[in-house]
Amino acid sequence: MLLAAILFFSSCVEREHTIYIYATTDVHGNYIGENSLSNVKSYVDLKRAEYGEKSVFLIDNGDHLQGTNAAYYFNFKDTTGGKHLFTRVMENIGYDAVVMGNHDIEAGHPVYDKVDAEMSIPYLAANAISEETGRPYFQEYAIIKKGGVKVAVIGFQNPNISQWLAYSLWEGIKFVPTYPMADSLVKVVRQRENPDVVVISVHGGIGTADEHKVENPALYLASNVEGVDLVIAGHDHRRFADKVYNNGDSVLVMDGGSRAKYLSEVKISFKKKGGKVYDKSVEGELVDMRDVPQCEEFDKMFEPDAKIVEEFVNVKVGEITQDLNFADALEGMCGYMDFVHLVQLESTGADVSISAPLATSGGVAKGDVLYKNLFDLYRFENQLYVITMSGKELKDYLENSFDLWIGGKGPAYNYDSATGLNYTVKRSAPKGSRVKITTMADGRAFDMNATYTVAMTSYRASGAGDLLKNAGIDPSEIDGRTIDRHPEIRELIYEYLLKEKVIVPSELSKNPKLGRWNFVK
Secondary structure (H helix, E strand, C coil): CHHHHHHHHHHCCCEEEEEEEEEECCCCCCCCCCCCHHHHHHHHHHHHHHHCHHHEEEEECCCCCCCCHHHHHHHHHCCCCCCCHHHHHHHHHCCCEEECCHHHHCCCHHHHHHHHHHCCCCEECCCEEECCCCCECCECEEEEEECCEEEEEEEECCCCHHHHCCHHHCCCEEECCHHHHHHHHHHHHHHHHCCCEEEEEECCCCCCCCCCCCCCCHHHHHHHCCCCCEEEECCCCCEEEEEEEECCEEEEEEEECCCCCEEEEEEEEEEEECCEEEEEEEEEEEEEHHHCCCCHHHHHHCHHHHHHHHHHHCCEEEEECCCEEHHHHHCCCCHHHHHHHHHHHHHHCCCEEEECCCCCCCEECCEEEEHHHHHHHCCCCCEEEEEEEEHHHHHHHHHHHHHHHHHCCCCHHHCCEEECEEEEEECCCCCCCCEEEEEECCCCECCCCCEEEEEEEHHHHCCHHHHHHHCCCCHHHHHHHEEEEEEEHHHHHHHHHHHHCEECHHHHCCCCCCCCEEEEC
């Protein structure tokens, strides 16, 4: 009786709570070294000391298994069975929840399934559904209890994965849009768990408040899903910290950009009495991690890993006799893109290669090409597909691509060019009349009704950028058109360099397999 009375009176006492939620997003493999999670570790530990460990919550919002030599090495080269470097870093820093990003799926089942199994931290993606069971493939949400406060973190993956990545990478999973799923799941979590604070951590971009954009739903979720205190966004590498209104209330939306350069910092204060929360205040800002020193203890802990990776990536794989400048790709044929196209054609034997620049600044200096330079040449884990397209579809595809290119619309990684053909692109002509294809690279006539084999990335073949769709090809047709699948393009570049040993960029355009194309007035 005495214990019951104490509990009863305790529940009726008004208590004030202040917690701090920190979030990283789009770390892209920057676990260790300069400008990495080492800086985040320093800052968060400082805040744990200042506010108390039970007042600090830490979330990662996805895209962590791709982007650096360290991520690549521990994804694909270190397969000894020990814990992944990412797992060890997350546990060392003390993350409370981790959300899946689209680039994490690129690593494939062997990698993300391993991380999911070995990591003691909840790995979240409520909208990644197992085709076998109909249940979430990963954990839907995490309930984190500290200092008498219960925080619910609901994690969402970017549902556009099926349009970006080869099915083999996500086999057995289907991806559901975040809305209206988020609306129903928040209601379930509030009723089932009775949390004090509800966070949606979505690996999707900011978008707009009045329209649900599948790839970028953050503002829409904040404006339309009731019962949410904070939405953590990402994916678009955009820094954002602002509130939107939701049925008379306000919801904070935070996006920390990318590569651990900024950390989202959110302060939530509220009063609680009789199990009810009121007078809640949510404020946030972005903190520049480049002003924060690295954590010496953390760096020492992972120094052996850094040395292993450094040795791996400094192995010579070939040589180039001239600088490759990535910005040249925006002007037309250049050594950088000629090299990628030639690798695609040589690796597949396809009639045509389609590719876009994955970088438009920086480059690779002449001299020895080290393994680490491969990540400059090709930063993503795209596989190489060969599909069939008609001459007309090729022409329409290029018309749509060059319309984006000439108009400066969207990212440069959608500015596809084709080789294996001879053609011109007239900048001043209207869309649909810019591309004039004369012949194939070997001099054969180009036939609008003929069928050609076309090498392109798995990302593009899956429908990304809508270039295939706008050429009249439904993404659902791609499986029936796919005649070959090859390994990751970066690996194909590696094999090509080992075979050729020395590359002369200025001579690549003379290779008869490439053909010629250029802009004309």
